[in-house]
Every structure is written in C-alpha cells, then in structure tokens.
Amino acid sequence: MTTTGEIADFALDVSYDDLSEETRDALKRRVLDSVGIAVGAMGSETTEKIRTTVESMNDDGACRLWGSDRRASPPDAAMLNTALVRYLDYMDSYLAPGETPHPSDNVAAIVACGELVDASGEELLTAIGVAYEVQGELGYAAPVRDKGWDHVTHTVVSATAGAATILGLERDAFRNAVGIAATAHNALRVTRTGGINEWKGVASANAARNAVYSVLLARDGLEGPVDVFEGQKGWKQVVSGEFEVEYTPAERVHDVMAKKYVAETYAQSAIEAVIELTAEEDIDPTAIDAIRLDTFAGAKLIIGGGEGSRYEVETKAQADHSLPYMLAVAALDGEVTEAQYDTDRIREDDVQRLLRTVEVEEDPALTERFEAGEMPAVVELDVDGETHRIEKDAFPGHPRESMTWDQLEGKFEATTRDRYDDAHRDRLVDTVRTLDESDVSELVALLD
Incomplete structure (x- = not known):
C-alpha cells in the first residue's frame, strides 16, 4: 500500500x-x-x-x-x-x-x-x-x-x-x-x-x-x-x-x-512517420487524398476522437489535442513547431481540408506494444491512387532514443532564440549543466 x-x-x-x-x-x-x-x-x-x-x-x-x-x-x-x-x-x-x-x-x-x-x-x-x-x-x-x-x-x-x-x-x-x-x-x-x-x-x-x-x-x-x-x-x-x-x-x-515536436505526447511517433514518409517518397502534400493512422488505445482515446471529435479545430488548444490536425499540418509543412499553432495557420483551407481526410484507428497489437514500452504508429498516405506506408516504434526523445545534450541544446536554442542572445543562452546552459555547483538563485536570475 x-x-x-x-x-x-x-x-x-x-x-x-x-x-x-x-x-x-x-x-x-x-x-x-x-x-x-x-x-x-x-x-x-x-x-x-x-x-x-x-x-x-x-x-x-x-x-x-x-x-x-x-x-x-x-x-x-x-x-x-x-x-x-x-x-x-x-x-x-x-x-x-x-x-x-x-x-x-x-x-x-x-x-x-x-x-x-x-x-x-x-x-x-x-x-x-x-x-x-x-x-x-x-x-x-x-x-x-x-x-x-x-x-x-x-x-x-x-x-x-x-x-x-x-x-x-x-x-x-x-x-x-x-x-x-x-x-x-x-x-x-x-x-x-x-x-x-x-x-x-x-x-x-x-x-x-x-x-x-x-x-x-x-x-x-x-x-x-x-x-x-x-x-x-x-x-x-x-x-x-x-x-x-x-x-x-x-x-x-x-x-x-522529451518531445521532438510541439505536439501532444501520443502524436510524436505518428508525426515523425508522416514527415519522414512524405520526404522519402517526395510526396506533394497537396496531392494527398487521405491519411490513415493505426495507433494504440491511449492515442485513439485522447487525441484521436475517443473523448470527443477532433475534427473541429479552430484554436491552439484544440489543434495540439487533435491527431487529424497534427498529422495534416505535419504533412503540409514538414514540421510541427509553435508556428503550426498560429490561429491563421490553423484556419487555412489546405490544413482544414486535409485534416478531414485523416482516419485514426486503434490496433490492439499496437496497444500491446505501447504497454511494453514502444510508441508505435503505422501511417498510410493515399496519393494519386497509390498507397505509401511507414511504421515507427519510437522517435528521437523516446526513452529508447533519449535526447543527447546536443539535441536538447538544439531544442533549447530554438525555443529561446527570440528572447536571449547567444551569450545569455550559453550562460543558462552552463548553469544547468553545473547545477550541482550552483544554487537556485543563480538559475532564476537568468530567467528574465
């Protein structure tokens, strides 16, 4: 107990x-x-x-x-x-x-x-x-x-x-x-x-x-x-x-x-799959007729429609909790960052059209794999009568593929570049990396 x-x-x-x-x-x-x-x-x-x-x-x-x-x-x-x-x-x-x-x-x-x-x-x-x-x-x-x-x-x-x-x-x-x-x-x-x-x-x-x-x-x-x-x-x-x-x-x-993409946890592998498949097959995203995702139970429940429709997307709060939106914008833009949650981007015709073609289904076998430690995703893209398929079991940042310091510093640079110059950013990174030799006040003093 x-x-x-x-x-x-x-x-x-x-x-x-x-x-x-x-x-x-x-x-x-x-x-x-x-x-x-x-x-x-x-x-x-x-x-x-x-x-x-x-x-x-x-x-x-x-x-x-x-x-x-x-x-x-x-x-x-x-x-x-x-x-x-x-x-x-x-x-x-x-x-x-x-x-x-x-x-x-x-x-x-x-x-x-x-x-x-x-x-x-x-x-x-x-x-x-x-x-x-x-x-x-x-x-x-x-x-x-x-x-x-x-x-x-x-x-x-x-x-x-x-x-x-x-x-x-x-x-x-x-x-x-x-x-x-x-x-x-x-x-x-x-x-x-x-x-x-x-x-x-x-x-x-x-x-x-x-x-x-x-x-x-x-x-x-x-x-x-x-x-x-x-x-x-x-x-x-x-x-x-x-x-x-x-x-x-x-x-x-x-x-x-750690998340690679600015998106809900359970979407990470699926987004990685869509971006990778679109790039590898040199797919014109505007030519995609449909996106299908087989996923695990939690993803279907939370962001795939199990707890309410995820097709009516007009705000950031709705968008980052909608697999249809996240997969559609990933295909169209080749990335999912803060920019993909701007209100104007969310409401544009191309992503609103494509998100309505997204089908999300739970596969019990994928649920078993998730419960065993993976984050599986099987994605199919229908393009001009052809079907392109990819399967992922993790993504960079998953515990099986933990982000290195270099990867995390790259993420840190991306989220802080609009506020801090290189010198300030370096001081923050150094303070965290040597936190056992610093104190809380030194860290907080840099968060201006």
Whole structure:
C-alpha cells in the first residue's frame, strides 16, 4: 500500500549522494528542457492572462516571475512559471500504460520553494528527483484517467513531495502537506474531453500552486488528513482504487520522454512517420487524398476522437489535442513547431481540408506494444491512387532514443532564440549543466 508516511519516508531518506551520475545528468537535462520551453512560452496570450492575475495580487514576494523582474509569493510564482513550462505542449512525459503524466509540471513549483530557502543546486535536483519518482510511480501503479480524473491529480501529490523536500519539512509536517494536497485538489478529466479550451494547458499550473500552498500550510503547523490514501472515503476508495508502489531514488526519470515536436505526447511517433514518409517518397502534400493512422488505445482515446471529435479545430488548444490536425499540418509543412499553432495557420483551407481526410484507428497489437514500452504508429498516405506506408516504434526523445545534450541544446536554442542572445543562452546552459555547483538563485536570475 501507499501512505503519506511512505512518501515522506522515501523523500526524507533520499540525498544527492544517493543519485548516480547518470541520474544526476538526466535530471539536469529535464531542467534544461523545462526552462527552455518556459522561455519559449513567454509572451503567449494564455500565459499573459495568468501573469496579469498573479501580478495584480503581488507587489513583491520571495520568488521571481520568469520573464520579468517582478516577484510574487511561492504559490503564485508556481502558478505562472508552471504554466510557462506547460503551455506550449512541448513538455516531457512519463509513459505509463494507463496514464501519461508530465513530470516537468513539478519543476517550477520546486524552484519557487528553492528560492524561498536559498537552496543549492544539489538540493534542487534531489527534490526534482523525488517529484519525478512519485509522479512516475503513481502514474504507473494508480492510473486515474479511466475513472474520470485528470492526470494532474497525480501532479499535486508529486509537486507537494518535491516542494516539501526542498523546504526541509519534518516527517509529520510532510505527511500533513501530502494529506492536504491529495484530499483537496483532485481534478476532473473533463479538462481533456469534448471541446478543448485554454484550461487544458493551465490545469497543471493550478495543481502546482495548490501543492506549494499545501506545503506552506503544513510547514506553519496546519494538520491534514494523513490517512488520505487508505482512510475511509479516501483516495484509494474514491479516486484510484487499490495500488502499491515502490519508490527508488529518482529512477523513474530514466523512463521520461522529451518531445521532438510541439505536439501532444501520443502524436510524436505518428508525426515523425508522416514527415519522414512524405520526404522519402517526395510526396506533394497537396496531392494527398487521405491519411490513415493505426495507433494504440491511449492515442485513439485522447487525441484521436475517443473523448470527443477532433475534427473541429479552430484554436491552439484544440489543434495540439487533435491527431487529424497534427498529422495534416505535419504533412503540409514538414514540421510541427509553435508556428503550426498560429490561429491563421490553423484556419487555412489546405490544413482544414486535409485534416478531414485523416482516419485514426486503434490496433490492439499496437496497444500491446505501447504497454511494453514502444510508441508505435503505422501511417498510410493515399496519393494519386497509390498507397505509401511507414511504421515507427519510437522517435528521437523516446526513452529508447533519449535526447543527447546536443539535441536538447538544439531544442533549447530554438525555443529561446527570440528572447536571449547567444551569450545569455550559453550562460543558462552552463548553469544547468553545473547545477550541482550552483544554487537556485543563480538559475532564476537568468530567467528574465
């Protein structure tokens, strides 16, 4: 079974010395990916709405609001900065068979709490490792999607664990923090079903804010239901069902994927397949008559039409949750970046015509392969009476093909080039690569 005590005992027992060199390196890469994506999201319409709200409530505070010189309280900084990490839908993902949480949703909350106590880089990486482990274990052992709960239901628990770790909460306060967070902040799956709107990209930021607030309440002595998981009408009875987990020092970070394309997690291999096939066969995309995708159950359910039509696409929130749109624009443009989510691009006739030719079907054999660790996709393009076919089982960034530092730095350069010059970008990369020799304040000072 899992209890608040087991989470606290695991987190309190982990030290930086327990992390292997490979794990430390993986955690640094997760930090670089997260802050690079956040920089790319600065100035976007949705995140600016959140910035307006947060700034209106904060004249000053302990934590920097990334992308400005303004400061705010730790919960409000966690809200905005997590939204920046999450909004582009370019964040990392943990590929469990029945759930796909995004562990990078934890990073900004832990950074904010690290600012509050002037934490070292080693302390930051250790706390992020705790959060990744808790979120990965919950996603694997206690999926909640099919029960009607959103995956950020896990995030509020994992972010609480990471925030409590970096703030140095003692065991009783740690348990109270998890109890408060896991009792009060369970999110409904309706966020990602039917018509999709802006909240899809903001729900995890709200979870991060709630996590930090729960930890601060517990730090100041507020008690919470420490039997939240096993208690009567608790998390296991109401939210998840029975489950057991086994925490190890940050091992789950090695099972996390980085996205190559600005697109929903389950679309990555299919997009790679469409772009590769169109290029290899020298296909004129305007001549494509139909696109067919055989995929696994989760992809069909979430972005292929299983939780609502994915053919009515007019906004970014709808587009990055629609396999028909993503495959159509990938074929036409040969890439899927932020530019493919401009409103004018989304509504152009060529992509609107082609997306309506896309057929998405679940293949049980591909579902079995996904549950065994692949991300399979079989794509067929009908062009002038001919059918072109390609099959993929992964993509660059999948845990089987992890991104190297060079690849991640290339992604980082692409998301930050409009804001930072080469010298500033190099300082940020160097700070992350040597984070165990730096502190949180040095990292945050560069996120202006």
